[in-house]
Every structure is written in structure tokens, then in C-alpha cells.
Amino acid sequence: MNIRLYNAKILTMEKNRSIFTGEVWVKNDKIAYVAKNEELESDWAKDIPKIHWDIELDCEENLLMPGFKNAHTHSAMTFLRSYADDLPLQDWLEKKVFPNEAKLQYDDIYQLTRLAILEYLRSGITAIFDMYLIPDAVAEACMDMGMRCVLTSGLNKYNSSIEQMEEEYLKWNKKSSLISYQLGFHAEYTCSEEQIYRVAQLAHKYHAPVYTHLAETRREVEECKARHGMTPAVYLDTMGVFDFGGGGFHCVHMTREDMDVLVKNRMFAITNPASNCKLASGIAPVARMDERRISVAIGTDGPASNNSLNMFREMFLAATLSKIRENDAAGLDALRVLRMATVHGAKAMRLNKADVLAKGKLADLVLIDLHQPNMQPLNHIEKSLVYSANTSDVLMTMVGGRILYRKGEYNVGESVETIYKRCNAIVQRIMGD
Secondary structure, rough: OOOEEEEEEEEOOOOOOOOEEEEEEEEEEEEHHHEEEEHHHHOOOOOOHHHOOEEEEEOOEEEEEEEEEEEEEOOHHHOOOOOOOOHHHHHHHHHHHHHHHHOHHHHHHHHHHHHHHEEEEEEEEEEEEOOOOOOOHHHHHHHOOOOOOEOOOOOOOOOOHHHHHHHHHHHHHOOOOOOOEEEEEEEHHHOOOHHHHHHHHHHHHHHHEEEEEEEEOOHHHHHHHHHOOOOHHHHHOOOOOOOOOOOEEEEEOHHHHHHHHHOOOOOOHHHHHHHHHHOOOOOHHHHHHHOOOEEEOOOOOOOOOOOOOOOOHHHHHHHHHHHHHHOOOOOOOOHHHHHHHHHHHHHHHOOOOOOOOOOOOOOOOEEOOOOHHHHHHOOHHHHHHHOOOOOEEEEEEOOEEEEEOOOEOOOOOOOOOHHHHHHHHHHHHHHOO
16 A cells, blocks of 8 residues: 655654654555655656555644654553552552453453553554563454554463463564564562573573563562562573563662663663552652663553553653652753653664654654644644643554554544443453452
8 A cells, every 4th residue: 555644744753853844655564755845846746646645645734753662561451440549569469450360361351452552542652562461362452453562471470481481472473564572571579580590591592682570669679689689680680581681661769780780781671650650669760771871661551550551641751750850850851752752662672663764664653733732832843742742632643554543533443432342341240250
């Protein structure tokens, strides 16, 4: 399919390239051409009428940019949204989350993930890094709706196995262009030492990065130190878990030595500010990690601990909470945060073809409405994306060359009301048991 997106302001997110007015052409699932209007006039203007366009979309001087990358989420936890609120993390997990998750079936996770995808698309999110029970169900939901997804295992003492993780790793890294898989486990405190050792062996076998929840709460860190005499990051590093890189989700309570581990192994830190606020986990040292050239990405975490899957809110919180933590209004520039939500997220998820708008890159992009009061005047569009934009400003979300959302309408193969009805039935069955 050939799609022409014209009369657009374009933010490619390439380094040292400012916003310009021009066009983006899409062929099948990739970007075929990105150019300023003056370049089109000299190179292509006479040929545009000769091209067979399946879709020509006037962007009306709104902003085309790469889609946001949600670098940490648990999509199917939509069923717990606003159910288990206002509790500390450990009580939240052990008393509310784990008992209800034990009742989930394959189709439940499939349907609940579909609900989350609707919200991702509304927020301009074009790829997710999902850790949850039954990754196959998450993958099937994403494929059926056209969503790009990177899976990672939530291996722990009670769920999954090393053998299952390896099987999923081999399966989903070759089955679909929309789905990929990275090695991972839930956390140090939910896994045995033997499990972690075997994860490290698997990482060495495939020369693969590993991802896990890391230093999310002070209790997690102190209990790890009591068990092993080391913080989680240092302990996992001594076991060779991160010898081929990877990342830590949350990274709230990080020591200088912990950051040394991330630097040494060229790891990513994925911050989840809304979830960390809601669960009173703390404020991640994002500015300090950024100063040390640790690549920071942004995730929403799951819809039970957030409760919203809204990347605009995450960007705002990442920027402003960092200022409070460091007592420095200039400590973390909004442009850095925007890069975390797009380019760094793509790199953390190993989606290197989905980081910027350029020829040959994946056609994962969004159109942002600049004709709204909260986006005017156009003093600094990039900073407005972080400080004043919201989900209602997303006019279109495209994944792999398919327009999945546009102006309130979804193109995902099923009506949203049907998805809502099925998910509410799942909740009634589980909570009523």
C-alpha cells in the first residue's frame, strides 16, 4: 500500500534536525521518503501525480513524528484497573494482584490485552515492551490488532520456566514482523538463585540482553542486601546476568555502584514515574543517570499500578519529578525526555528500525494536533509535547504502515464496545469467584 502524508510539520527525531514542513511517503510497512517541501519541488513534484496512492492524507500542518515506545508495561492487567488501589507495592502484589492473576485463562489475557491496545493507540504509542503471564496470548492479541510488541518473560518462582522462556525466545523472534522477544525475569526477590543463574546461562548461550524489575522499592534493595550483602543490580551483575546488556525496569533506588553496573554493561534504565508515585516507591534519579550517559527510556507500567497508559503524562512526570528530586528546574530538559519516550525506547526494546522518521525505517508514526489551545502558540513544539500535550491531541496512529487509529475511530478488526463488553465479563467472573 502506498500512502502519502503531505502538508505536515515533521519531527523526525534525528539528531540535529529541526522541525520542517514537508511530506512522508509510506510503502507497505516502511517509510519510503521524507522530505521538505522545497526538496519535493525540485526532485519529485512532477512525479507525484503519476504515483498510484492508496491513501493521500492532508495533515493540515499538524505534526508527524515517530510513535512513542512504551518500554515497560503489563497490558493484560487492565482487569485490575482501579480495583487494587491505594496500597503499598508488596501488599498490592501479594494480597490483590497475585490471587486474582491466578484465575486468568489464555483467552482472558488475549481480550484484556486488546483493551490495553486501544489505549496505547489513543496515546500515540506504536510499540510496547510487555512482561506478563502467557506471552503467547499477548502476542496473538497484538498481531490480530496490528500492534508492535516486544515480549519478555515474567519468570518467577511460581510462573513460567527457563525451558518455556527459551521456547518463546526462539518462537517469537522469527514468527511475525510485529512481534519480538527478549530474555527476562520478574525480579531478584521473586526468583530463586538457581533460576537467575540459569537465566544468565541462557543469555550467554544466545549472547542476548536480559531485562528485569530492578531497585523499584527501598524494601526490595534492603532485603537483597540482607540476603546477599549486595544491591540487586550488583548481585545480578556478579552472576553474569547483564554480560550482554539489557535493562532495569523502574531503577528508583540506585546507588552510584548500581549506576556503574548499568554503564559497564551498556544497559538501559526504564523509568515509570506515574506507577512509582502511585505506589509510593520513590522518584528515580533520571537526571543523574542521564548525566552518566545511561540511556533512559520511559514506560507506563501496567494499568493496575498506574492506572493510565498515557505516555504524555509519563513524559510530564519524568521531567517535573526529576526537577523536584534534584532541586534543579534546569536539571532535565524536556527535549531529553522526548527522546527517552521515542528514540531511547526503541533502542531499549531493540527496535532499531523504529526510532526515527527516515527512509527505510518502519512506518510507526503519529500525527499530533497542533490546532488546539493547549498546543498554541507554537513557541516550541517539542517542549509542548512534554509539558502540555495530552491523548486528545493524537489525531492518528500508524503501525507498520497501517492506520490503526484516526480521529476517534479504530481500525483493529472489531468494535471497541465488543472489546469493552468481553473485558467487563472477565472482570465479573474473576472478582465474583
